[in-house]
Structures are given as structure tokens and as C-alpha cells.
Amino acid sequence: MGSLLQIENLHVSVEGKSILKGVQLEIRQGEIHALMGPNGSGKSTLAYALVGHPKYEVTAGKIEVDGVNLLDLDPNERARLGLFLAFQYPVVIPGVKVADFLRHAVSNIRKPDRKEGEGLIPMREFRKELRERMEALGMDTEFARRYLNEGFSGGEKKRMEILQMAMLKPKFAILDETDSGLDSDAVRVVSEGLQKLAGPDTGVLIITHHERLLEFNKPHHTHVMLGGRIVESGDSALAHKLHEEGYAEIRARHPQAAAENAAHEEALTATTAS
Ligand SMILES: Nc1ncnc2c1ncn2[C@@H]1O[C@H](COP(=O)(O)OP(=O)(O)OP(=O)(O)O)[C@@H](O)[C@H]1O
Ligand SMILES: [Mg+2]
Structure with a gap:
């Protein structure tokens, strides 16, 4: 299990x-x-x-x-x-490249005892793994050299998400x-990436109507x-x-929850309208 x-x-x-x-x-x-x-x-x-x-x-x-x-x-x-x-809504981190960000994220998870600024996983090992994962996902390896989220299109933000998931293997x-x-x-x-990454080792919670x-x-x-x-x-x-x-x-089957939800929806409409 x-x-x-x-x-x-x-x-x-x-x-x-x-x-x-x-x-x-x-x-x-x-x-x-x-x-x-x-x-x-x-x-x-x-x-x-x-x-x-x-x-x-x-x-x-x-x-x-x-x-x-x-x-x-x-x-x-x-x-x-x-x-x-x-x-x-992914955040923009100025001056950080995709590969650097991922190397830190992966090191954080695999080397929990390292101190900030040291003990990153070795560059060669990381590069090799990154290249393999990107190829498996059909991603252009040039993408790893881009600055994180800087001018990313909607699709590129999602590529980043999927690549992160592929490297971290949550x-x-x-x-x-x-x-x-x-x-x-x-x-x-997202749809193709998930298809490739979801499997027996991953539990996925997708929040979407898509x-x-x-x-x-x-x-x-x-x-x-x-x-x-x-x-x-x-x-x-x-x-x-x-x-x-x-x-x-x-909503009709759950009137109490529906009423509470309606209050939030009104609040949301009020904030977007102002
Ligand atoms: N950071 C926040 N500050 C203030 N209110 C918040 C914050 N995050 C959520 N809320 C409030 O919590 C309620 C639920 O919001 P939430 O974003 O979880 O809904 P959602 O189901 O994700 O909606 P959507 O489908 O629009 O994404 C809303 O009334 C929202 O205004
Ligand atoms: Mg939401």
C-alpha cells in the first residue's frame, strides 16, 4: 500500500x-x-x-x-x-534561471540537512537528470536557461510546473x-504532462473545471x-x-452550504468590481 x-x-x-x-x-x-x-x-x-x-x-x-x-x-x-x-499564480523571482531554481528545490528535498547556500546536489548529476526529464517530457532543453517566470507565456508557466513536478517526484x-x-x-x-507523470507513485489532486x-x-x-x-x-x-x-x-441539495458560499461569491464580486 x-x-x-x-x-x-x-x-x-x-x-x-x-x-x-x-x-x-x-x-x-x-x-x-x-x-x-x-x-x-x-x-x-x-x-x-x-x-x-x-x-x-x-x-x-x-x-x-x-x-x-x-x-x-x-x-x-x-x-x-x-x-x-x-x-x-506562480511568482516571479528576478534573476533566477529555471535550472538554478530547480537545483535548489531538488537539493532541499533530497539533502534535508544541508545549510542554506551549500551542499547542493552536484552540477553534473543534476544537469544529466534535468536533461533526461526534459527529453522524456518532450521539452526543449533551452527552456532551463530562461529566467524564471520572466515573460513566461501561460503555456511556459505550465511547462515550469510540470518540469518541477518531474524533478521533485512528489x-x-x-x-x-x-x-x-x-x-x-x-x-x-498540463494534460500531457500529468499523463506522463501520474502513476502508481503519485497521488494527484486536480482543482479544475477543464x-x-x-x-x-x-x-x-x-x-x-x-x-x-x-x-x-x-x-x-x-x-x-x-x-x-x-x-x-x-446547491439545491445543500442549501446551508449554498447560502454560505453565496456570501463568499458576493464578497468576491464586490472586490473585483471595486
Ligand atoms: N488570502 C486571502 N485573503 C482574504 N480572503 C481570502 C484569501 N484567500 C481566500 N480568501 C477568501 O476565501 C474564500 C474562498 O476562496 P478560495 O480562493 O479558496 O476559493 P476557490 O474555490 O479557490 O475559488 P475560485 O474557483 O474562484 O478559484 C473567498 O471568500 C476568498 O475571498
Ligand atoms: Mg481558487
Whole structure:
């Protein structure tokens, strides 16, 4: 049996506002889970809480990998346990090349005792591995020489995400893919990349509505989030149905969660309008 990521009764607040209200979810290595749900339901909040973003305060519940409590660990330590988050909006780090960034990230995970600024994995070994992974993914090796995120297209940001995942080989990968801002190149990169990287050693949580991502990476489980809870779960047919029909039925079946979600949606509309 592979590793297990266990989320139990998770409550999370952001700036004192309660967002997640008792999330239950178990992901095993080798499983693909899709997380869907309307805007403001808490999907990204769950992703950030999992990797330990300081703004997301866990007020109750637990997150464990094989019984090890993640809540006491900082984001780096969580990464060492095999957790990986592909960010919805990747940050720009000025002056850092893709290869440098990846060498640091890989060293962090494989050499946990190294001090900052020393003990990186040897350059030759790293270069060889990077080249092999890029070739396996069908990526142009020139990409490794680019400055990180500087002028990256949507598709290139996704290439970076997938390459990071290929190098770090996480036990659990969380991909938060908004539908807006994913052009067809970007969708193809993620969808093909995931197909190549997902396997018995990786548990995947894909946050998306994008049919194409799910079509080529059929989720074993689909979960619907509403008002900060997972209100329904099913298989890949549920993902398809939600894509076709939207959330009206789900809201009707869970009026309390729907009302709480509506409050967040109003807040979101108010911020985007101002
Ligand atoms: N950093 C933050 N600061 C303030 N409020 C936040 C923050 N992050 C999330 N929230 C609030 O938490 C609620 C849930 O947001 P979240 O981003 O998790 O939703 P989502 O399901 O990912 O939505 P979307 O489908 O639009 O990506 C919203 O009301 C949002 O305003
Ligand atoms: Mg989101």
C-alpha cells in the first residue's frame, strides 16, 4: 500500500474569516482526485492550507501523511515529506534561471540537512537528470536557461510546473488550475504532462473545471466543494456531469452550504468590481 494523505475535519481561517468548515478527504499514492466547486467555495484555500501557507490558519482538524502530523511542519518540511503544490499564480523571482531554481528545490528535498547556500546536489548529476526529464517530457532543453517566470507565456508557466513536478517526484501533487487564463497550449501542457507523470507513485489532486485535463487524466474520485465543505463525492462521471450542468442541483441539495458560499461569491464580486 502506498502513502496516504489524510485530511480530517479541517477548519481554516483567513484573516480571521472562517473559510473551510470541516473538510474530509483521503488521497492515496496512485489516485487521481478532481476537486470542483463554484468560485469562492474554498478550493484554493485547501491547497494553500495543505502546503502550509502562513496566511491560512488551521483552527481545527488534522492533516497527516502516513500518520505524521503536517500541521507542525513548515512548507519546506512538508515538501520533504513529498507534498507539492503547483501555484495558481506562480511568482516571479528576478534573476533566477529555471535550472538554478530547480537545483535548489531538488537539493532541499533530497539533502534535508544541508545549510542554506551549500551542499547542493552536484552540477553534473543534476544537469544529466534535468536533461533526461526534459527529453522524456518532450521539452526543449533551452527552456532551463530562461529566467524564471520572466515573460513566461501561460503555456511556459505550465511547462515550469510540470518540469518541477518531474524533478521533485512528489508523493502528492496538488494542481490548482483556474480555467480562466489557461489557453489551449497551457491546457495541453498540463494534460500531457500529468499523463506522463501520474502513476502508481503519485497521488494527484486536480482543482479544475477543464474537461480536457480530466478527460486525459480520468479522476478516480471527484469531490464537490461548496461553502467550505466537500458536500458530494463520486467518480469521473460526476466531474463530467458538473461540467455539463453546473452546480444548481448541488446547491439545491445543500442549501446551508449554498447560502454560505453565496456570501463568499458576493464578497468576491464586490472586490473585483471595486
Ligand atoms: N488570502 C486571502 N485573503 C482574504 N480572503 C481570502 C484569501 N484567500 C481566500 N480568501 C477568501 O476565501 C474564500 C474562498 O476562496 P478560495 O480562493 O479558496 O476559493 P476557490 O474555490 O479557490 O475559488 P475560485 O474557483 O474562484 O478559484 C473567498 O471568500 C476568498 O475571498
Ligand atoms: Mg481558487
